[in-house]
Every structure is written in structure tokens, then in C-alpha cells.
Amino acid sequence: MCRFDPIASIIHNHGGTLPTLWKITLEILRQRQNQPPHVELFELEVDPDENVLDCIERVWAFHDRSLTFRHACHHSTCGACGMRVNGVEKLTCITPVREVTHPNGVLRVEPLRNFPVLSDLVVDVSGFFQRMEQTQLSSIAPLSQAKLPFEPNPPTIWQGQRLIDCIECGLCVSACPAANTSTSYFGPAVLAAAQHVYRQTNNPTVMQLVNCADGLWRCHSAYECSAVCPSNVDPAWRIMDMRRATVAHSLRNIFKRPNQKVAP
Amino acid sequence: MNSRPSILIIGAGFTGCALAHDLSLRGVNVTVLERGEIASGTSGRTHGLLHSGARYCVTDPEAAIECITESRILSQIAAQCIEYNGGLFVALNDQDLAYSAAFEQGAQATGIPIERLSPQQALQREPNLNPNLLAAYTVPDGTFDPLRLALAFAATARQNGAVFLTHHEVQALHADGQGRITKLTAWNRHTGQQQTFTADLIISATGAWAGQIAAMVGASTVVKPTPGIMVAYNQRLVHHAINRLCPPDDGDILIPQRRMVVIGTTSFEVENPDYIPITAEQTEQMQRAAEALVPAIANTQRRGVYMSARPLIVSGSSGRSLSRTFKCYDHEALDGLPGLITITGGKATTCRIMAEKTADLACQKLGLSAPCRTKDVPLRSYRLYYS
Numbered sequence: 001m002c003r004f005d006p007i008a009s010i011i012h013n014h015g016g017t018l019p020t021l022w023k024i025t026l027e028i029l030r031q032r033q034n035q036p037p038h039v040e041l042f043e044l045e046v047d048p049d050e051n052v053l054d055c056i057e058r059v060w061a062f063h064d065r066s067l068t069f070r071h072a073c074h075h076s077t078c079g080a081c082g083m084r085v086n087g088v089e090k091l092t093c094i095t096p097v098r099e100v101t102h103p104n105g106v107l108r109v110e111p112l113r114n115f116p117v118l119s120d121l122v123v124d125v126s127g128f129f130q131r132m133e134q135t136q137l138s139s140i141a142p143l144s145q146a147k148l149p150f151e152p153n154p155p156t157i158w159q160g161q162r163l164i165d166c167i168e169c170g171l172c173v174s175a176c177p178a179a180n181t182s183t184s185y186f187g188p189a190v191l192a193a194a195q196h197v198y199r200q201t202n203n204p205t206v207m208q209l210v211n212c213a214d215g216l217w218r219c220h221s222a223y224e225c226s227a228v229c230p231s232n233v234d235p236a237w238r239i240m241d242m243r244r245a246t247v248a249h250s251l252r253n254i255f256k257r258p259n260q261k262v263a264p
Numbered sequence: 265m266n267s268r269p270s271i272l273i274i275g276a277g278f279t280g281c282a283l284a285h286d287l288s289l290r291g292v293n294v295t296v297l298e299r300g301e302i303a304s305g306t307s308g309r310t311h312g313l314l315h316s317g318a319r320y321c322v323t324d325p326e327a328a329i330e331c332i333t334e335s336r337i338l339s340q341i342a343a344q345c346i347e348y349n350g351g352l353f354v355a356l357n358d359q360d361l362a363y364s365a366a367f368e369q370g371a372q373a374t375g376i377p378i379e380r381l382s383p384q385q386a387l388q389r390e391p392n393l394n395p396n397l398l399a400a401y402t403v404p405d406g407t408f409d410p411l412r413l414a415l416a417f418a419a420t421a422r423q424n425g426a427v428f429l430t431h432h433e434v435q436a437l438h439a440d441g442q443g444r445i446t447k448l449t450a451w452n453r454h455t456g457q458q459q460t461f462t463a464d465l466i467i468s469a470t471g472a473w474a475g476q477i478a479a480m481v482g483a484s485t486v487v488k489p490t491p492g493i494m495v496a497y498n499q500r501l502v503h504h505a506i507n508r509l510c511p512p513d514d515g516d517i518l519i520p521q522r523r524m525v526v527i528g529t530t531s532f533e534v535e536n537p538d539y540i541p542i543t544a545e546q547t548e549q550m551q552r553a554a555e556a557l558v559p560a561i562a563n564t565q566r567r568g569v570y571m572s573a574r575p576l577i578v579s580g581s582s583g584r585s586l587s588r589t590f591k592c593y594d595h596e597a598l599d600g601l602p603g604l605i606t607i608t609g610g611k612a613t614t615c616r617i618m619a620e621k622t623a624d625l626a627c628q629k630l631g632l633s634a635p636c637r638t639k640d641v642p643l644r645s646y647r648l649y650y651s
Contacts, residue, residue, distance in 0.1 A: 016541065016544060016545055016546075017543070019544065032454070050542075057539060058539055065453075066456065068431050068454065071301070072301065072304050072410060073308050073411060073570075074308070074570035074571075075494065075496040075526065076524070076567060076568055077411075077521050077522055078303075078410065080301065080304075080308070080411060093568055093570070094567055118454055119431070119454040122431065122454070128650075129651075130647070132647055133645055133647040138344070140345070140347065160349035160503045160504075162522060163345070163347055163409050163521065164522075232523060
């Protein structure tokens, strides 16, 4: 069914050594806007060290120009290319074919769960980004605040800043069983963002934002979010930490003397 | 008579998004058509170096001056997605060291502030640098998140009324009765439907693909897609952008980004930039170049390998000697095709000034006198693109 796939000749034309190629079947869950989904198969020859996103881009470039998918940086800094690969959430730009299938194997690629599908592998991330924005999480932080608190400080006397770990890829939302049961649940990334902001600022507003049934208390500790996070955010740990902070804050409020100001 | 003039922009990379922002601020009715997502072509895959211009201060002073001016502006208006930690140029051998004089001269001539460091001082700032370095200079480089930079421009443009239609691939440009290009047909890849759009002007901001759009109406081909490879490693071994002190060459820049470092890049020409394969040879070449700057790379896992097609301006020469500066083509003057403008070339760092010059030309054609305001308008949060 597939047209001539020029991977071998292209590599050759670019002066590259031809790697050992694998034949695989790419099963892509496809969907036009507002129509039911169906599976389409593409037989491909791939370099097992290629990433899954490269295979998908090649299907678009040489086999089917109608295929839609999200991608930008191709090296795990933007978070656009999250998909489900053989049933597991992956950042497809850093997922080598070799890690998720075998020669003559199948690669099933589906859009992320718990987001509306716009078409094929493209999900609508609007609601997710709006909630992230409500936390006011800055994407830049001093080096000492960008890491997880139990990690050592960078071994340098020089203090700079960096882009934080969360790349807003939505893998955690897709993997979360609680998000699968409730569309109003904030989801792991937003709660982790709130924790990050709270630990940076002690601002009680962000605590109020997530101290609700659709926030911190909907999580039932499946830890799937931390299992699939490609970027060291550890949302599950952050949610538990934020619960601790919220309970401590509430207890202090209960026991505070009248007219006494309570530190956040 | 309809109130506001309208412009269709093809392409939502850095240039298209910055142009939509600029024109919206000037009161133009803007619609952006993008065949993929925001920044899913060259822009998203850019190396991520916010150039101080020092890389080009000897070989391409015009591009260097653009870079130092624009990197300062971007660090003000787009601080939300920039690690502005500065950079180092390091000399690893006598040949590199011999480049010092030209480098100091070039930096001075282009107004880029540099400071010479002894090897000890450089190693104090960056302990993972090659301990055999001979000299180093500080430069005001930074690194940025490519997608978020494009989204920040697009978010601000949207606030001012611009409409972004992603997954809309332009298939044909049409002339009206007077030979003016005012209409295009786009394929909505979400629905499979075709739709036509009309406007007072059409601007192609398609970078490495500008030749393909121009060819639709027989306009001059102006750009040479010149891809390069980049390799990302799984540890943040440096906090400055590390440049090799030498003329622009393969694998001469190693940047930090989040928990990674990324080395780049190579340079070769292709006809069609839709898909560019990654060869083991180029990956190994980058690995060696990265290890020369920071030996600890040898023990660091690779995280990603990717290609991006630069849009370099055709000027008779090739590859590394092509200018890194940009060009705005008025196809009315060039090809007798009124209504169509192409903006291409340039670098991510210079996207704002590219947009300004293009918007100047567009406004002149539309008889608008609104001045450019993008230097002074901080960009909205990138997340609000999705609001």
C-alpha cells in the first residue's frame, strides 16, 4: 500500500553509511475533524536509531500529506510531540524505534488521551495551557530553583538561570487515571506547577487555586504522571508536597489565636 | 470602503509570528496560514542560541550588528523564554588563538562587548570546559526556547486581533483581473476542505520553503535551504553558550538548554527541505566537536538528534559563505507581480527586525503611515496563544 520510501537512497545521497534497516508497521490512529477514528497502516523501512517522530514525519513527507501531528523542537525542549506509542505516553522526538518495537514489529501511534482531538495526532491543548497560565508558573528560574529540591545544587559558584523542567507536553495528563474520569480535574502538570510556584513564592493565592475537589484532592496517587514524565518534573511528588503544605497551612489557621496573622 | 487593510501571511515560524505581531500593532487585519503547527518547520528546530553577533563579527559584520541590537531587544521583550546567561568563545589550539586579533577587532567594530579571560578564569566559570583551553572571551549570548518564543509573538498578535489558522496548507496563489496576487487557496488539513482567502497583500514568510511558494506564480526563487544537524545531550554540563574561537564552522557552538547541552551544527544544501535524514557520520562529527569543547560529553548520553533547514539567501556563493542576514523581496518590482512579498533568510535572533522591515514595505504599499512599535512592547505570556 505504501509508495516508494526513499530512506535508503536519501541517506546514500547524503554520503551516509546505510544502517541496518528494520521493516516495521506503523499503525496510526487517524481522524478527520468531527468524524470517527480509524486505524491506517504504513509499512516502513526504518533505522532503529531513528526516533518515532522521524518516522511520523517521513509518513507525512512521502506517503500521506494529510497526516496531522504536533511537533517543533525535535529534542525535548518544547513538549509538542507527545503521543501514545504502543499504549504508553512518549515524547516521540526522543523515543528511538529500537526502544518501542523490534524488526517486523508494530508501532501503534495514537493521540494523547484526556484532550479533545482536533485531527489525527493533534490534540487541543487550549484548556491545559489556560490552567497552566493560572498558576503563573514562570518558564525561567534561577538554577537553584529550577531543579527538584532534593537534587544537589549545580557544582558551580556561578549562579545563572534556566528554563524550568516542565515542558507542558501533557503526557502526565494523558497517563493520569483520575484525569480519565473527570474532565474538570486540573491534572498533574497544573498541580505540579502550582507547587513549584508556591515553593518559590509562598503565595497563598496559588494554594487557594488548587485546594479544591478538582485540584489537589482529586489525585488518587497512581503515580502514572511521574512514570511517564520525560523531563524530571516528578508531578506526583509535587502533588503530595503541595498537599502537605496545604494541610499544614489549614492546621495553622485552625489553631491560630484571634487577630493573629499566620505566616503562609 | 472597508475600514482596515488586510494581509495574509503564509507561515507561522518566527518571522510569520513576529510579522503578525508587528502588523497587528499597526492596525492591519492579519490572518496567518500555516501548513503545520506554530514553529513546526525550521523555527522550532533552531539551535536556540540568542546570538550576540560575535559568531559573525569577523565574517559577516552586517549580520553581527543586527544580532547584537536584536538580542538586546529580545532579552527585554521576550525574557520569559530566554536563558540570558552570556557566552564564552574559547581557543583550543594555536590556530584558534591566532583568530583572537581579528575577533577583538570585529567585536569592537560591530559594538559587541567582549572581555578576555585567562584559562583559569574561564574554568572557574565553566569547570567542564576543556582544561587545555588557551584563552577565552565573554560575550553577551543567551539561549532560548524556540517554540515558546514563536508562541509569545503569536500570543501578542492574537491579542491585537490576528487570526492564526494552523494545519492550513497553501496550495495556490491567484491573480485578479489586473494581475494582482490577492487570493489564495488553502487546504484545511483538519477537515480536508479547501478554502479561498483574499486580502490586500500576501506575504510569504516561509523561510526555506519560500522558493516553493514563489514558484506557484513564477516569482523569483530566492532562497537556498541549507540544513544543519544538532545533537542534544542529557546533562547540563555548561551554563554559558560555548563557542569555538574560530571562523564559523561545523560544530562550533554548544549551548545549554533546560537539563541539556546541544551542539551544532553542520551546513549543506538541499533542494527539498520537507524531510532531511540524519546520517551517522554527521552525528559523530558533532560528537567529536562537542567533546573538544567539553570532554565530559564523552560520558553523557545522547538525548536527541535533529536537522533544521536554514533559509540562506542566494547570492552566488554557497554554504558557510552565504550571508546570515535577511532579505525582503517585493515581487511587484522584481517580477511584475503586485500583491506578493517574500521575507526570508535571517536568523531567529533577528526575527523582530525582519518583521519590522517587511511591515514597513507592506504599509508603504497599503498607504499606511503607522510606525513600528515592537521594540517597546513586551510580549504576552506564550501560553496565552492558546487562550
